Amino acid sequence: MIAKPALLHPADYLDPGLYAAEQAGIFTHQWQFVGFAEELAEPGRFLTRQIAGEPVLVINMDGDLRAFRNVCTHRFARLKAAEAGQDSGLRCPYHGWAYDREGVPLGIPGNADCFGLDRAAKQGLALKRFALDRIGRFIFVRIAAEGPSLADAMAPHGELLQRLSDGFGPAFSQVAQPWAADWKIGIENVLEVYHVDAVHPESFRSVVDGTWRVAYQGPHSIGHAGMRAEALRWWEGVGKRLGLLAVPGLDHYVHLHLFPNLAIGITAGRLISVQTYEPTGPGRFTLRYRLCLALGGKQGAARAAVESHLTALNETLLGEDRAIAAEVQIGTASADRPALLGANEDRLMQFHQTLLALKNTHRLASGTPPSHPADEERQENRI
Structure with a gap:
């Protein structure tokens, strides 16, 4: 028989204890893409994310990007409730504690009369910081204080990320979408692409x-799909009409998976879809995606029409995937x-x-035993 049993047990998609272990063992230690540099270009601009159970605030502090725990150290109010925005500074909305670029609460209303905190005490109340780094416009955060550099973790795809950063413009469509399925599904x-004929007969097919x-590179992989001649002609025509500069070497459809949960689809060197699969609990995640066109494009009605068409096509495709993913989650139970x-599913293996x-x-590093009996069986399957 050619087929092989998967290495994950149904419990891996369902069990709350396994979900918690996965957050601690995987997402705490992996670099997570949080956004593009242009989303944080001006002082006070911020993004908020939930990574491995940590509420994370990424903010431009006078031109420098910082990643902090999004919780005031006074009485633990969230510092920023919105997923994105711009404020004049980093100030708690509850009692007005104001933090500097290092996360130290230097502005404390009534400090002299009510708290008596000196400089050392204030530094002891600094916001927890997380590692932050970037490749081109791609901004990443890591919860763990120690670990591989971003360049090492993304290798050998840092060069491709830099090319995409240099070759594509800001997102023309950006959506955060809840899915009723485990992030791994x-x-x-x-x-x-085995499911394409059945799930996407009129869209992606x-x-x-x-x-x-x-091709496989360490924990990452990259897939290459040929594009239909009519689709390539459409993109050639769009490229000429809008003046889009195709990124060389990406002529058909390329799909990059950067472990654990970042996926980038590149179409004809002129469109990228940047997707993060962000776990929000056992059996559910948020799909956050951005669509970007290649640089060099002309503005106007023609471009708006192309962007509208691509947005609608993407919504259709992801709607089909979202529906079948929910059915898989239900069936897995x-x-x-x-x-x-x-x-044809070796990439899953x-x-x-x-x-x-x-x-x-x-x-093993934490001294934690296997979380369920199926672990031993799965180890044997992998060997």
């Missing part, structure tokens, strides 16, 4: 021709064995191997 869905090859993966290896590494 979302990732597994985009790692294969009209773009790709069915050919598919994959009744499953009593791992899924069966064909040779590599994803599972990486996930389990890192989870087990951090379990």
